[in-house]
Amino acid sequence: MSVRNLDKLFAPRRVAVVGAGMASTGVGHIVLRNLLEGGFEGVVYPVNPGHESIHGVQAYAAIGDTPEPPDLALVCTPAAAVPDVVQACGEAGVGAVAVISAGFRETGTEGAALEAEVARRAAAFDGLRVLGPNCLGLIVPRLGLNASFAASMPGDGHVAFVSQSGALATSLIDWAEGGRVGFSHVVSVGNMMDVDLGDMIDYLGQSPGTRSIILYVENVTNPRKFMSAARAFARGKPIVAYKAGRFAASAKATVSHTGAMAGEDSVYDAAFERAGIVRVDRIEDVFATAELLSHERRPAGPRLAIVTNAGGPGVMAADTLLARGGLLAELGPDTAKALAETLPASASITNPVDVLGDAPPERLDAAVTALLADRGVDAVLAILTPQAMTDPTTAAAAVAAAGRGRRKPLLAAWMGGPSVAEGLRVLEEAGVPAYNYPEQAVEAFMHLVAYARNLETLHETPRSLPVSFALDRGRVKDLMATILSEGDEVLSEASAKALLDAYEIPVTKPLPAASPEDAVAAAERIGYPVVLKVRSPDVTHKTDVGGVAVGVDTPDEVVAAYERIVSSVAEHQPDAHVRGVTVQPMVATPGYELLLGARKDASFGAVILVGAGGVAAEVLGDRTLGLPPLNERLARRMLESLRIWPLLVGHRGRPAVDLDSLLELIVRFSHLVADYPEIEEIDINPLLATSEGAVALDARAVIDQSLVGRAPAPFAHLAIRPYPEEYTREITTQSGLRVLLRPIKPEDEPLWHDMLAACSLESIHGRFRGLVKHTHAMATRFCFIDYDREMAIVAEVEEEGERRLAGIGRLVADPDHHDAEYAVLVADPWQGKGLSDALTDYCLEIASRWGVGLVYAETTPDNNRMVAVLRAHGFEVKSKLEEGLVVGRRGTEADPA
Numbered sequence: 001m002s003v004r005n006l007d008k009l010f011a012p013r014r015v016a017v018v019g020a021g022m023a024s025t026g027v028g029h030i031v032l033r034n035l036l037e038g039g040f041e042g043v044v045y046p047v048n049p050g051h052e053s054i055h056g057v058q059a060y061a062a063i064g065d066t067p068e069p070p071d072l073a074l075v076c077t078p079a080a081a082v083p084d085v086v087q088a089c090g091e092a093g094v095g096a097v098a099v100i101s102a103g104f105r106e107t108g109t110e111g112a113a114l115e116a117e118v119a120r121r122a123a124a125f126d127g128l129r130v131l132g133p134n135c136l137g138l139i140v141p142r143l144g145l146n147a148s149f150a151a152s153m154p155g156d157g158h159v160a161f162v163s164q165s166g167a168l169a170t171s172l173i174d175w176a177e178g179g180r181v182g183f184s185h186v187v188s189v190g191n192m193m194d195v196d197l198g199d200m201i202d203y204l205g206q207s208p209g210t211r212s213i214i215l216y217v218e219n220v221t222n223p224r225k226f227m228s229a230a231r232a233f234a235r236g237k238p239i240v241a242y243k244a245g246r247f248a249a250s251a252k253a254t255v256s257h258t259g260a261m262a263g264e265d266s267v268y269d270a271a272f273e274r275a276g277i278v279r280v281d282r283i284e285d286v287f288a289t290a291e292l293l294s295h296e297r298r299p300a301g302p303r304l305a306i307v308t309n310a311g312g313p314g315v316m317a318a319d320t321l322l323a324r325g326g327l328l329a330e331l332g333p334d335t336a337k338a339l340a341e342t343l344p345a346s347a348s349i350t351n352p353v354d355v356l357g358d359a360p361p362e363r364l365d366a367a368v369t370a371l372l373a374d375r376g377v378d379a380v381l382a383i384l385t386p387q388a389m390t391d392p393t394t395a396a397a398a399v400a401a402a403g404r405g406r407r408k409p410l411l412a413a414w415m416g417g418p419s420v421a422e423g424l425r426v427l428e429e430a431g432v433p434a435y436n437y438p439e440q441a442v443e444a445f446m447h448l449v450a451y452a453r454n455l456e457t458l459h460e461t462p463r464s465l466p467v468s469f470a471l472d473r474g475r476v477k478d479l480m481a482t483i484l485s486e487g488d489e490v491l492s493e494a495s496a497k498a499l500l501d502a503y504e505i506p507v508t509k510p511l512p513a514a515s516p517e518d519a520v521a522a523a524e525r526i527g528y529p530v531v532l533k534v535r536s537p538d539v540t541h542k543t544d545v546g547g548v549a550v551g552v553d554t555p556d557e558v559v560a561a562y563e564r565i566v567s568s569v570a571e572h573q574p575d576a577h578v579r580g581v582t583v584q585p586m587v588a589t590p591g592y593e594l595l596l597g598a599r600k601d602a603s604f605g606a607v608i609l610v611g612a613g614g615v616a617a618e619v620l621g622d623r624t625l626g627l628p629p630l631n632e633r634l635a636r637r638m639l640e641s642l643r644i645w646p647l648l649v650g651h652r653g654r655p656a657v658d659l660d661s662l663l664e665l666i667v668r669f670s671h672l673v674a675d676y677p678e679i680e681e682i683d684i685n686p687l688l689a690t691s692e693g694a695v696a697l698d699a700r701a702v703i704d705q706s707l708v709g710r711a712p713a714p715f716a717h718l719a720i721r722p723y724p725e726e727y728t729r730e731i732t733t734q735s736g737l738r739v740l741l742r743p744i745k746p747e748d749e750p751l752w753h754d755m756l757a758a759c760s761l762e763s764i765h766g767r768f769r770g771l772v773k774h775t776h777a778m779a780t781r782f783c784f785i786d787y788d789r790e791m792a793i794v795a796e797v798e799e800e801g802e803r804r805l806a807g808i809g810r811l812v813a814d815p816d817h818h819d820a821e822y823a824v825l826v827a828d829p830w831q832g833k834g835l836s837d838a839l840t841d842y843c844l845e846i847a848s849r850w851g852v853g854l855v856y857a858e859t860t861p862d863n864n865r866m867v868a869v870l871r872a873h874g875f876e877v878k879s880k881l882e883e884g885l886v887v888g889r890r891g892t893e894a895d896p897a
Contacts, residue, residue: 003203004816005127008095009195010140010185010203012071013042015147016063016094018085019076019101020046020054027100028076029054030149031137035074038153039144045070062088069093074137074147079103082133083117090125097122098147099133104191106134119193135190136166139173141183142209148188157182158211159290162200164189164218165244168283181287184210198225202815205233212294214286215241215277217268223604223719225815227275227627228786234276235780238293238451240286241277243268267601270625271719274634276454278447288440289447292433297409298452299378303329304445305371306352308383309359309390313415314352317381317438324446328352329377338370357387361398368402372410379409379445383438384423386416396423400430409433409448413441457637476502484678484708490537493582496682496699503672505665505684506695510582516559522583523558529586532561533698534569538576540700543615545572551586558583587697591657591690592647595623596666597683598673600704605717606673610638610666613686629722630670631746635663648689655691662694677717680704721787727846733834737797739806741842744792748805749779751794755805758827766863767825782810789813791846795826795835806830809839811847811855819854820847824869836869844873844890854891861886 015035019028028048035044036055046054049061060066063073063085073094075085079101089097105112115133122130131138137148141156154173159181163169166188173186184207187200197220204210213233220226230239245265272279280289304321306328308314318328328351331339339349343363348354353371355363364382371380382399386392392414403410412427412434414420427434435441479502483495491499497507511526512535513519523530534547542548546568549561562581569578595613600606604627611623624641626634639645639662650656665687673679681702688695715722728742744752753774756764785792795807807826813819822843826835847855859866861879867886870877875888 003199003206003814004818005095005129006195006199006203008071009098009129009131010138010145011143012096012145014045014066014068014070014072015040015042015145016045016047016060016066016070016073017076018047018063018073018089019081020048020051020059022051022054026076027149031074031076031100031147032057034146034148034150034153038146040146041144043068047073063094064088064092066092069095071095072147073097075099075101075133077101079111079114079133083114083121086118086128086130087121087124090122090128094128096129096131098131098135098137099190099193100135100137100149101132102134104133104193106191115191115193122194130194131187132190133193134166136163136169136188138188139183139186141186148186150186152177154186155182157184158209158294159183159214159287160185160187160200160204160207160210160212161214161216162187162189162197162204163216164192164197165216166190168216172283172287176287181291192221196221196225198222198229198815201226201229201233201239205229205237210237212237212290213239214290215239216283217241217243218245220271220603223271224721224788227271227604227719228788229815230275230277231786232789234454238290239275239277240290240293240447241272241279242281242283242286243272243279264601264603266625267604267607270607270627271604273450273454273457274627274720276451276457278451278454280447285440285443285447288433288435288444292409292411292444292448293451297407298455299409299445299449300452301378302326302446302449303376303378304442305329305331305374305377305380306383307355307364307367307371307380308352308385309355309357309364309387310383310385311348311352311354313383313385313413313438314354317383317413317442318352320439320442321446324442326442326446326449329371329374331371332374332376335370335374335377338373339367342366342370357385358389359395361391361395364395365398365402368399368410372403372406372408377408379411379448381411381413381438381441381445383413383441384415384420386419392416392420392423393426396426396434397430400427400432403432404430409445411435411441411445413438457634480676480678484703487705487708488537489703489705491701491703492535492537493533493699496701497696499672499701500669500684500696500699503668505668505672506693507699508584508587508695508697510584512580513562513583514580516562519562519581519583520555520558523552523555526583526585529553529588530558530583531586531697532558532565532581532583534565535579535582536569536576539569539573541615542698545569545576587688587695589688589690589692590654591688591694592644593686594689594694595683595685596669596687596696597681597685598628598669598679599681600677600679600717604719606677606679608638608666608670608673610635611642612644617685627719628670628674629718629720630667632663632667633746635666635670638666639663657689658691658693662689665694671722674715674718674722677711678703678707724787724791727791727793729842731838733838735833737830737833737835739835739838740796741793741838742796743787744783744785744794744808746780746784748794749776749783751803751805752779752783752808755808755825755827758829759825760828763825763828763831766860766866767823769860782808789815789817791843793839793842793846795830795839797830807835807839809843811843811852813847813850813852817850817852819856820850820852822847822855822857824866831865836865837872840869840873852891854889856890857888858885859888860884 017032020032021028045066046059048059051059073089104115139146146153150170169188306314306317347356355367414423424434494510500507511522513522529551532549552561593614595611595617597609608626612620622643624638626638648657683700684696686697724743732738790812792810794805797806809824812821824839870888875890877888
């Protein structure tokens with residue numbers, strides 16, 4: 001499915017240069033020259049009312065005067081003229097515009113207003129796409145299309161480079177030319193008024209010549225589209241990103257632990273990880289990493305074996321590996337035996353393996369072969385330094401031969417200058433990623449490990465947790481309305497905990513006390529021991545001002561604690577409005593204090609933080625971020641990344657925490673954050689995790705008052721669409737079969753496999769036009785879906801107390817929801833019971849809600865049941881005999897112009 005009209009931008013047949021001129025230093029002159037000299041075989045129209053011809057090519061006074069409407073117009077005029085030029089392009093039927101001109105929002109308020117006017121003019125023409133403004137342009141080497149003012153045309157290759165910085169793009173084009181790196185596309189997106197990073201990833205995902213993408217990111221403007229596009233691309237091909245501004249300070253002051261600890265850059269880390277994007281810290285690493293990741297070999301883990309002909313470089317590589325969180329592989333006894341039989345007695349057969357400086361190529365070959373065969377080794381790095389008896393070229397050929405046909409990654413570092421240049425070439429031509437220094441190779445390997453882990457997260461089936469939200473959502477809504485009506489920006493502990501309690505998150509319920517006498521009465525109701533905390537909307541960190549008393553055992557101690565708290569707060573924060581204290585039960589069960597919180601990020605919306613909690617949370621800095629919605633697997637991954645993880649699963653005789661309860665609590669918290677965009681920040685600190693469960697001991701929330709009473713569309717504050725519960729309904733078919741229709745979940749993978757097993761070969765062939773392998777990789781394509789772009793409605797039935805999937809109807813839409821493909825499968829035991837009709841009716845209803853104009857379906861000519869279903873539901877059915885297909889179409893295809 002195509003991305004709306006971007007072929008006009010990246011595969012044009014006719015290109016106009018508006019503002020083409022004669023001055024050799026002018027942008028319009030350079031762009032026209034690049035087009036003419038780059039080998040573009042299409043038609044080029046210079047547009048300039050002051051010249052009859054430019055560069056010997058006939059010029060035209062206006063875009064509307066060209067013999068045929070251009071597919072692409074490159075605008076190089078002064079910024080003030082751009083709105084009129086864009087309007088003229090739309091009126092002339094131009095498909096796409098690249099505004100190379102600068103002088104827009106990057107210059108300030110007036111420029112921003114001018115850019116808004118350009119957007120307004122462009123929006124009047126349906127289908128007109130705009131790249132930029134303030135961009136370098138675009139280059140497609142395969143087409144000889146240099147529609148930019150870059151100084152040179154890069155070679156053709158399989159890496160796409162998309163940059164928000166035109167200057168950086170020109171620098172990297174020049175660097176890549178010297179490094180023999182080719183590109184499928186080079187695109188400078190500029191201010192991303194229309195075409196943004198998400199559009200580019202979607203488009204490049206359909207480009208057969210693109211094996212990987214490099215992104216230079218300054219900011220993400222449409223996080224939902226960006227995440228959907230990146231997750232889809234990264235499932236099969238790697239994306240490498242360099243994010244500028246790693247150490248930029250947060251732009252907004254915060255009043256919660258989460259707000260202070262979840263900085264912008266950390267959010268980008270979390271978003272990239274969730275999308276499967278590998279982030280590199282140094283711009284010089286992007287090409288090497290992208291090239292490495294484009295190979296099909298991915299490590300099973302971080303265990304690296306190192307073989308070297310010199311001890312020092314091996315130690316350097318090991319140091320870098322351990323510093324980056326990798327592991328030196330422990331070699332198995334069979335490997336040690338093979339190495340001992342092959343290497344000299346003075347060689348080292350432990351990792352790093354030192355084959356000695358006099359090693360001939362055969363010795364390197366044998367060592368690499370033995371290491372690659374070890375089941376405890378995930379990848380091998382071969383390091384060579386040129387010595388008097390070394391032949392770097394022959395050694396490179398030997399190492400390449402050892403890796404041929406192996407699935408494990410093999411990397412090489414050939415250290416030196418001219419003497420190793422030919423060896424590097426031999427390695428690269430053999431498909432072995434080769435580097436000049438061991439540290440570079442190890443960095444690349446760890447990026448490869450990160451990519452493999454990200455993919456594992458994208459494809460990992462979570463367990464079904466007993467998180468049922470059959471609770472009274474009306475009551476929860478009324479509770480939230482009451483809390484919001486109070487008008488407080490910072491919620492009281494009682495209100496924050498009431499919200500948590502509504503989502504069945506265990507809390508210690510506080511009782512308010514406005515006097516010592518009230519506090520004693522509350523303690524008597526609760527039962528000793530109790531905890532007293534200051535009750536004030538102005539106090540963020542209660543412990544810092546002496547606002548907490550724990551283990552209070554008697555009425556006299558309650559009175560003393562009350563007076564001590566009020567006095568201490570008055571001393572430390574005299575401006576704070578103190579409303580008394582809260583009294584709550586003291587939890588004596590030993591456990592670990594965690595921090596669970598969320599805040600809204602300017603780029604990616606709501607983000608969830610989990611980390612070590614308590615008063616030292618910010619000092620410890622042991623935290624991780626994730627984007628909601630979270631499931632069991634994602635929540636567990638977050639916990640596993642913490643330094644305190646070993647404590648949570650049991651350490652030195654101390655019991656492990658109740659991990660299932662903790663994971664369920666985090667998932668429930670994710671639902672709360674997803675349901676209420678009004679929550680700007682929320683903290684549970686401490687969240688006490690024990691062997692008996694987890695309980696929120698303290699809570700605090702900040703409300704965005706600008707959204708109270710005018711909340712945005714559901715889930716607009718999330719970068720990833722949550723599970724669409726609203727599409728769940730119960731039906732009874734005409735045959736009397738009771739069915740639950742609902743969207744598919746990743747947790748449904750086992751049921752999906754069982755459903756396929758219940759299908760005959762005829763049914764499988766009719767749906768998939770071939771056999772289907774019952775593999776996890778296959779299941780992820782159908783069970784792990786992006787609910788923004790795809791919908792799979794399962795028909796769930798119950799037989800003998802067991803849940804079964806009887807059928808599935810699937811819609812796959814293009815990114816703009818113009819068109820969607822439909823397919824349906826009903827397992828043989830449930831055929832003839834009306835499920836095909838029910839699933840088709842419901843999926844067509846969903847397509848209508850999405851605003852899809854055309855729904856189409858493909859099947860084989862002998863699939864009479866499917867053809868009958870399509871005709872019964874208003875599809876126009878036609879045969880494509882030359883392709884062996886029957887195609888059904890319902891609705892109207894979007895106008896490509």
